[in-house]
Amino acid sequence: MRHHVNALGLAALAALAAPARAGTPAPGFSDSLVVGGLQAPTASAFLPNGMLLITEKGGSLKLFDGSSATTLVTVPVCTTSEMGLLGVAVDPSFSSNGFIYLYRTKAGAGGCATPTDRFNQVVRVTLSGGAVNPASLTELLSGIRTDNGNHDGGVLRIGPGSATTSAAPARRRIRMPRTLGRSMARFCASTSTARRLPTTPSSVWPTRAARSGPSGSATRSA
Secondary structure (H helix, E strand, O other): HHHHHHHHHHHHHHHHHHHOOOOOOOOOOEEEEEEOOOOOOOEEEOOOOOOOOEEEOOOOEEEEOOOOOOOOOOOOOOOOOOOOOEEEEOOOHHHHEEEEEEEEEEOEEOOOOOOOOOOEEEEEEEOOEEEEEEHOEEEEEEEOOOOOOOOOOOOOOEEEOOOOOOOOOOOOOEEEEEEEOEEEEEEEOOOEEEEEEOOOOOOOOOOHHHHHHHOOEEEEOO
C-alpha cells in the first residue's frame, strides 16, 4: 500500500509540474505557446498586419506584436462570476478607421453587485498611432441582461456580406451568442440596431475561432 500511495503521489507531482495545455491536438497537429503571462484571457482577433488583439476578463485589451504583449486600454467592467471583457472583433475597414469592437459587462448605478441596470454591451474603441484613447470608447448596444452574472456569452464575429465598397458608412453586422435574452443576435454597428436570429443549428455560425489556455496563455494549432 505504501508503494502504491507513493506512486500516485509522484504521478500527481509530475502532473502538476507539466505545462498546462488548452487541450489535446488532433492527430497530425501540435500546439505551441504563442503568448504567456496573461490574466484570464477571454478572446482574440488578428489585425490586418498580423498582430494579435487579446482581451482579458479584468478589462484589459492587449496587443501582441509577435514578441511581447502590451496593454492598449483598460475598459471598466464587472468581473465577478462570468462577467468581464469577453469579446473582440476587428472592423473590415480597420486599416482606414481603426475600429475595434468589444463585448463587456458594465456596472449600473448600484455597482457590480446588483443586476439592476447592470448590462452587457457592445462597445467600440479606436486604435490610432499604435494607441487607444479611452475617450474613443463608444457604447453601441446595451441592455443585454446579466441576471446572476453568468452565461454572458460575448463572442463577436463580423458577418459575411457586411463590407461595402461605397463611400457611405459600411454596415457592420456582428453576431453575438446568448445575448438579448439568451439568443443570438445580428447587430448593425452603423445604425446601432439589433435583431434576434433563429436558433436552429444551421443558422448559427461557429463561435470559437481561437481558444485560450487555462493558465493565462494563448495557444495555437499547427
